[in-house]
Amino acid sequence: MKSVYLAVLIFLSGCAHATEKFDADAFYGSPEIHPSSLIQMISNPKSALNKRVTVNGYFVSSGDSWLYLTSEHANVRDTLSAVNILDDTETGELNDTECNNGWVKIHGYYLAVFNKERREVQGRLIVDRMFSHAKGKYCWERKKAFPVEMLN
Amino acid sequence: MAGIEECKALCDDKKFLAVLDVARGNLGMQSRLAHDPLTADPIRRHRFIGLVVRKDKSGEYKLGTIGTDAWDGRECFQNGLVCTWQDIFQEAAIVAAAPPSYRLTSIMGRTTVHDCKQLSRKTQTPVFLIGTGMDALKSVFYCDENTFKRFK
Numbered sequence: 067m068k069s070v071y072l073a074v075l076i077f078l079s080g081c082a083h084a085t086e087k088f089d090a091d092a093f094y095g096s097p098e099i100h101p102s103s104l105i106q107m108i109s110n111p112k113s114a115l116n117k118r119v120t121v122n123g124y125f126v127s128s129g130d131s132w133l134y135l136t137s138e139h140a141n142v143r144d145t146l147s148a149v150n151i152l153d154d155t156e157t158g159e160l161n162d163t164e165c166n167n168g169w170v171k172i173h174g175y176y177l178a179v180f181n182k183e184r185r186e187v188q189g190r191l192i193v194d195r196m197f198s199h200a201k202g203k204y205c206w207e208r209k210k211a212f213p214v215e216m217l218n
Numbered sequence: 219m220a221g222i223e224e225c226k227a228l229c230d231d232k233k234f235l236a237v238l239d240v241a242r243g244n245l246g247m248q249s250r251l252a253h254d255p256l257t258a259d260p261i262r263r264h265r266f267i268g269l270v271v272r273k274d275k276s277g278e279y280k281l282g283t284i285g286t287d288a289w290d291g292r293e294c295f296q297n298g299l300v301c302t303w304q305d306i307f308q309e310a311a312i313v314a315a316a317p318p319s320y321r322l323t324s325i326m327g328r329t330t331v332h333d334c335k336q337l338s339r340k341t342q343t344p345v346f347l348i349g350t351g352m353d354a355l356k357s358v359f360y361c362d363e364n365t366f367k368r369f370k
Contacts, residue, residue: 128327128329128330128332128333130264130265130266130286130289131264143290143333143336145290150265152260152263152264153264153319154263154264155319156319157319158264158317158319158320158324161324177260179260179261180261181261182259182261183261183283183285183286183287183294183301184294184300184301185299185300185301188261190260190261213255213258
C-alpha cells in the first residue's frame with residue numbers, strides 16, 4: 067500500500083513538473099511576432115527593437131553568443147555582421163545545444179539596451195526557442211522567464 | 219605554476235605583473251557587477267569583457283578602458299560623449315575576463331582556445347584570459363597565436 071502511495075505521489079509530482087512551461091504569449095502580453103532578417107536587424111535595428119521576432123542565421127556560442135549572417139562570417143568572427151545573443155541561463159546552456167555552430171531559426175525578443183561604451187542603443191536577442199535547420203527539431207526552449215526588470 | 223617559455227619577457231616583468239593583478243581585480247569586479255541583480259548591465263551580461271595594457275614612453279604600463287569589444291579586437295577611446303573605435307594592434311597585452319557562467323572546462327575548451335589564439339593573431343598581442351566563475355576564480359591563462367597555457 068505504501069509503495070502504491072509512493073508511486074502515485076511520484077507520478078503526480080512528475081505531472082506537475084511536466085506542466086511547467088514558459089508561456090511566451092502570456093509573458094510578453096501579446097502573441098504578435100515580427101518576422102525579421104539579420105540584415106534588417108543589423109542595418110535598421112529600430113525596426114525590430116523591443117519586439118518579439120523570428121530570425122534565421124548561423125549560431126555560434128563560444129564565450130559570447132552570436133547569430134551571424136553566414137558561417138564564413140562566423141569563422142572570422144565578423145561580429146559587425148552579426149546580432150549578439152543574451153544567454154541568460156545560469157550555466158550558459160545555449161553553448162551545449164545541438165544548435166551550436168549551425169543554421170537556426172530563433173524565436174525571441176530583440177531587447178533594446180543602452181551601450182554605455184558606445185553611447186548608443188543596441189539590440190541583444192533574447193532566445194525563447196531555437197530550431198535547428200540541420201536537425202529539423204527544436205534544440206532549446208526557455209523554461210524560466212527572462213528577468214522582467216530588464217525588459218523595462 | 220611553471221614559467222611559460224613563450225611569455226618569458228613579459229611574464230617575468232614585475233611591473234607588468236603588478237598591472238596584470240590590478241587589471242584582474244577591475245575586470246573581475248566589473249564582471250560580477252554586471253551579473254548582480256542590483257547592478258545588472260544588459261550589455262555586459264554573459265559576455266567577455268576586457269581591456270588593453272599598453273606601455274607608455276617612460277616604460278610604464280597603463281590600463282585602457284574596460285569594454286566588451288576587446289574580445290573582438292577593438293578598443294574605445296572616449297572622444298567627448300562618443301567612442302572613437304580603433305583596432306587593437308601590437309600592444310603589450312589584452313586582459314579579458316570570461317563571464318561567471320564559464321567554468322574552467324569551458325575556458326579550456328576547444329572554442330575558447332581557438333578564439334583566444336585568433337584574437338592574439340589578429341591583434342598581434344598576447345592575451346591573458348581570467349576566470350570569474352566559481353571554479354575558475356583566480357585562474358589566468360596565457361595565449362598567443364600558437365599557445366594556450368595556464369599562467370596561474
